[in-house]
């Protein structure tokens with residue numbers, strides 16, 4: 248058993264200043280050897296961005312090394328019509344249970360928080376288990392508005408495979424990251440030369456999943472953990488691979504990630520969900536990027552259980568300012584938050600205009616909180 252003290256000692260090792268210095272020196276050396284004035288690296292994880300911003304890692308990167316966040320926040324990529332579906336259900340009197348970050352995400356005409364202010368019953372939960380508990384002690388219908396990537400979808404799948412109260416169903420807006428990386432790698436004008444892949448997601452999917460991607464696009468991928476040293480070590484390895492011209496995958500998070508991943512979790516995920524095409528907010532229609540319930544789970548699929556009339560929302564126009572939001576360019580690595588004219592002015596965490604300013608894993612919100620740039 249690990250004691251609290253052991254955990255703290257372990258954490259100190261991951262944040263050891265001497266090791267951090269050695270890694271930043273290695274990074275500077277490898278980057279100089281590339282002889283490039285600029286190099287763009289993309290990571291696809293809100294937790295990576297939080298660590299990078301919180302520990303000020305961009306300040307110790309060599310000048311010219313740009314580390315940007317791609318579509319790494321599940322809240323940000325939840326599309327407006329998906330929010331609209333939840334809003335319509337809430338307005339119909341259904342109890343909506345969802346993650347706190349989802350409440351203020353703007354839909355086409357309003358957010359769930361706005362619907363709640365109108366009297367709709369919207370509840371914040373930490374996950375599917377809590378949503379089921381809510382259904383058990385609620386007389387009406389409870390719909391879990393399920394967002395999140397494969398890591399979170401596994402947890403939803405586990406709950407759906409168990410015993411459920413009759414008044415419980417799921418509105419799945421879960422997303423699957425690998426197909427989104429395909430799109431980002433092909434964005435016209437992309438400068439991304441390599442990817443830092445999310446360690447959490449890779450614990451489920453395994454690092455082997457990135458091999459065909461790396462080969463197809465000629466881009467290296469390094470799986471990295473979430474401590475500052477993990478990220479620095481991941482960047483050093485990535486630059487080594489770029490320098491060597493190797494479009495391969497390296498696993499720099501072996502304490503948690505294997506090549507095959509968690510097979511039991513994968514089986515659970517694919518028993519309950521199938522992939523389908525659909526829009527990721529501000530990015531594109533991503534083939535196989537959405538996770539929807541399989542036929543065998545139709546009786547707990549809110550889209551089957553209820554008639555969701557999106558046309559009933561069309562009474563109010565979308566706020567004009569939302570048109571200036573460049574979330575899509577940010578999530579595809581073409582721009583950074585400071586390039587958005589609304590950043591820190593009209594668009595603030597209290598008054599978000601785009602989804603990237605809403606969630607604690609959204610790039611704009613993280614940059615606003617920790618100071619952000621340089622890229």
Ligand code: SF4
Pocket residue numbers: 291292293294295319320321396398399445446447448608
């Ligand atoms: S689910 Fe976890 S690993 Fe995946 S992007 Fe979000 S924070 Fe990162």
Ligand code: SF4
Pocket residue numbers: 571572573574577584587588589590591594595599600601602603604605611
């Ligand atoms: S600052 Fe606001 S409006 Fe601009 S891209 Fe970010 S979320 Fe969108």
